[in-house]
Amino acid sequence: MRASYLVVLGLIASVLLGGARPASAQTSEVEALRQEIDALRARLVALEAKVAGAQAAAPSAAAPALPIYGTSSAASKIFNPDIAVIGDFLGAAGRNRVNPSPALEMHEAEASFQAVVDPYARADFFLAFGEEGVEIEEGYLTFGTLPGGLLAKIGKLRAPFGKVNTLHNHALPWSDRPIATNNLVNGEEGIGDAGISVARLIPNPWIFLEATGQVSRGDSGELFRSSRRGDLSYVGRVRGYQDLSESTNVDLGASYARGHNTAGIVNDEDVGRFVTDLWGVDATLRWRPLRRAIYNSFIGRSELLWSRRDQFGGREKAFGYYVSGDYQFGRRWFAGARYDRSERADDASLRDDGGSLLLTYWPSEFSQVRGQYRRTSYAGGENANEFLFQFMFSIGAHGAHPF
Amino acid sequence: MRIRAFIIALAVAAAVVAASPAYAQGKLNVVTSTEDLGSIAREVGGDKVSVTALAKGYQDPHFVEPKPSFILAVSRANLYIAIGRELEIGWLPPLLNSSRNAKIQPGANGYLDASQNVRILEIPTTQITRAMGDVHPSGNPHYWLEPGNGRRIAQAVRDKLSELSPANKAFFAQRYDDFDARLAAAEKRWDATMAPYKGTKIVTYHRSWPNFMERFGLEVMGYVEPKPGIPPSPSHTIELIADMKAQGAKLIVVEPYFDLKTPQAIANQVPGAKVVVLAPSVGGEKQVTDYLQLFDYDLNLLSTALKQVTGK
Numbered sequence: 001m002r003a004s005y006l007v008v009l010g011l012i013a014s015v016l017l018g019g020a021r022p023a024s025a026q027t028s029e030v031e032a033l034r035q036e037i038d039a040l041r042a043r044l045v046a047l048e049a050k051v052a053g054a055q056a057a058a059p060s061a062a063a064p065a066l067p068i069y070g071t072s073s074a075a076s077k078i079f080n081p082d083i084a085v086i087g088d089f090l091g092a093a094g095r096n097r098v099n100p101s102p103a104l105e106m107h108e109a110e111a112s113f114q115a116v117v118d119p120y121a122r123a124d125f126f127l128a129f130g131e132e133g134v135e136i137e138e139g140y141l142t143f144g145t146l147p148g149g150l151l152a153k154i155g156k157l158r159a160p161f162g163k164v165n166t167l168h169n170h171a172l173p174w175s176d177r178p179i180a181t182n183n184l185v186n187g188e189e190g191i192g193d194a195g196i197s198v199a200r201l202i203p204n205p206w207i208f209l210e211a212t213g214q215v216s217r218g219d220s221g222e223l224f225r226s227s228r229r230g231d232l233s234y235v236g237r238v239r240g241y242q243d244l245s246e247s248t249n250v251d252l253g254a255s256y257a258r259g260h261n262t263a264g265i266v267n268d269e270d271v272g273r274f275v276t277d278l279w280g281v282d283a284t285l286r287w288r289p290l291r292r293a294i295y296n297s298f299i300g301r302s303e304l305l306w307s308r309r310d311q312f313g314g315r316e317k318a319f320g321y322y323v324s325g326d327y328q329f330g331r332r333w334f335a336g337a338r339y340d341r342s343e344r345a346d347d348a349s350l351r352d353d354g355g356s357l358l359l360t361y362w363p364s365e366f367s368q369v370r371g372q373y374r375r376t377s378y379a380g381g382e383n384a385n386e387f388l389f390q391f392m393f394s395i396g397a398h399g400a401h402p403f
Numbered sequence: 404m405r406i407r408a409f410i411i412a413l414a415v416a417a418a419v420v421a422a423s424p425a426y427a428q429g430k431l432n433v434v435t436s437t438e439d440l441g442s443i444a445r446e447v448g449g450d451k452v453s454v455t456a457l458a459k460g461y462q463d464p465h466f467v468e469p470k471p472s473f474i475l476a477v478s479r480a481n482l483y484i485a486i487g488r489e490l491e492i493g494w495l496p497p498l499l500n501s502s503r504n505a506k507i508q509p510g511a512n513g514y515l516d517a518s519q520n521v522r523i524l525e526i527p528t529t530q531i532t533r534a535m536g537d538v539h540p541s542g543n544p545h546y547w548l549e550p551g552n553g554r555r556i557a558q559a560v561r562d563k564l565s566e567l568s569p570a571n572k573a574f575f576a577q578r579y580d581d582f583d584a585r586l587a588a589a590e591k592r593w594d595a596t597m598a599p600y601k602g603t604k605i606v607t608y609h610r611s612w613p614n615f616m617e618r619f620g621l622e623v624m625g626y627v628e629p630k631p632g633i634p635p636s637p638s639h640t641i642e643l644i645a646d647m648k649a650q651g652a653k654l655i656v657v658e659p660y661f662d663l664k665t666p667q668a669i670a671n672q673v674p675g676a677k678v679v680v681l682a683p684s685v686g687g688e689k690q691v692t693d694y695l696q697l698f699d700y701d702l703n704l705l706s707t708a709l710k711q712v713t714g715k
Contacts, residue, residue, distance in 0.1 A: 398489070
């Protein structure tokens with residue numbers, strides 16, 4: 001700034017002084033001055049660039065520090081895990097005499113704590129605070145960079161059996177879970193307990209292919225129950241994914257699970273030693289045109305489940321499935337539908353059917369309002385017509401968008 | 404029985420591990436978050452690198468889906484270049500976490516946050532909350548839309564590539580110098596194009612353009628979005644129309660991934676106003692294939708539109 005004043009002053013002075021000189025001397029002197037000014041100007045430009053560079057570099061030195069708190073003691077906060085809480089409020093109206101849910105319910109508050117542990121691992125905790133108390137929904141350590149391209153998780157895990165089993169409530173496209181997963185795969189709790197899982201990408205020139213294996217203690221609600229230390233449960237899954245175009249892709253999976261069931265337990269003793277085998281096939285088709293990605297999308301999904309449950313009467317074979325579609329028709333609006341049909345695991349002669357229509361509204365990325373009309377025909381002839389609604393809201397660290 | 408099953412499973416796992424292929428070592432595999440970073444990496448890396456950009460130039464870079472096909476690309480990378488400043492917060496962490504690639508984890512040698520040496524605007528200086536919309540706590544991440552920052556990104560890329568492939572240090576330095584010279588020449592041209600419109604007030608849809616507009620002397624007086632990431636609301640739109648009339652702003656700049664309905668409606672209410680869709684990234688339009696063309700394309704459209712609305 002000051003330099004440019006000097007240049008201007010110099011210019012004025014030279015004009016004033018130059019006015020009194022003879023013309024020839026004047027031109028050569030003006031020429032000399034002009035050159036000098038050009039030289040000064042070049043230096044000024046260089047200096048300005050340097051200052052701009054220094055200004056740009058300055059914030060980078062302070063970049064890792066927290067810009068908001070800014071005190072010296074705040075530096076330790078940087079190692080705090082990313083914390084978020086997601087509230088899930090449910091309401092129900094209408095009639096259901098078989099499986100009624102409360103009129104209003106603060107169904108769950110899920111607190112997540114996620115951070116890198118050390119150069120070798122990261123940790124993720126999801127604690128669910130519900131009306132029955134607190135539960136570790138998931139809590140595990142991930143080794144992401146093991147030799148051989150393995151990804152290992154150790155802790156309490158939702159098992160990679162199909163699609164819905166791995167999803168937390170807030171990531172579901174419905175306010176409930178499909179009848180098939182309720183009847184055959186332990187409902188909301190799903191297959192999930194303390195265990196070790198290992199996943200690997202299977203290299204091939206065509207598609208994304210991932211195989212996952214998990215060994216768990218063998219306790220998953222009423223589905224698997226471990227009575228001896230050796231009664232472990234096993235889950236295996238192969239998942240294939242392929243982009244059909246830049247906006248459309250397909251995701252296919254096949255899963256298997258096996259564990260000891262509760263059918264043979266009499267007076268707290270597992271006299272029957274019965275096991276349940278579960279097979280699952282799932283398919284997801286996604287469409288999202290990239291130029292309008294925030295306004296329009298479609299996800300179609302389906303899972304087919306087969307249960308083979310040994311019990312005192314022999315082996316019970318049950319089958320269930322759901323088909324669902326969700327269409328996003330505005331930046332904040334989604335419409336969905338789901339069809340359910342499933343036999344019950346312990347008595348395949350009992351079959352429940354159902355259908356749902358859904359409308360979801362997103363005030364922002366961090367909250368969601370959903371209404372669901374659900375009609376269920378329970379085995380035995382009982383029908384239920386219900387209107388379910390859900391408010392979901394999230395505070396804290398910005399989580400990853402579900403895929 | 405159970406133990407035997409376990410051993411078989413282990414053996415299968417071992418066989419799968421052994422079958423893992425060794426990827427070609429010749430070129431450095433560079434994966435970038437956006438096509439802008441991809442273009443700069445190509446400028447500096449030349450034929451010594453093979454570049455894959457994840458997000459397309461015509462999609463909203465905040466809302467990219469972490470597709471498994473991206474996991475494959477990231478798993479093979481020698482270098483990952485991110486925009487940073489939380490632009491990719493919704494999609495990059497799951498990709499890196501599932502990549503099984505130690506080289507490109509944040510903090511490792513093969514991870515470059517391109518925002519570390521550039522000029523960042525709109526860094527919050529007071530307490531921020533989400534009542535302010537989807538604010539970025541460490542400043543506006545759309546910083547690549549300024550040639551000076553492009554140059555600084557290229558410097559960082561040059562230094563990083565030289566670190567990863569020391570044998571090619573001179574090659575990268577020469578490629579950078581060439582890019583720098585072409586950029587400097589182009590900047591003169593761009594400045595001349597925009598000189599008549601210095602200080603003109605305009606409106607943008609999202610806060611994508613602070614670096615760009617500051618560099619080329621335009622003043623952003625309002626946004627179509629009431630708050631960052633919040634879709635337009637009727638009350639805000641009415642206020643904006645009144646503000647535009649009062650302040651004489653006649654141009655609305657929109658990114659290609661936003662709906663044109665509201666901007667168009669605003670332009671219809673403000674006499675003489677126009678909407679122009681600019682490319683916020685390389686690849687945002689078909690003809691915008693590299694970093695220099697991004698500015699050529701945008702400034703050409705912008706100056707033509709400004710000429711019409713200002714009559715200069």
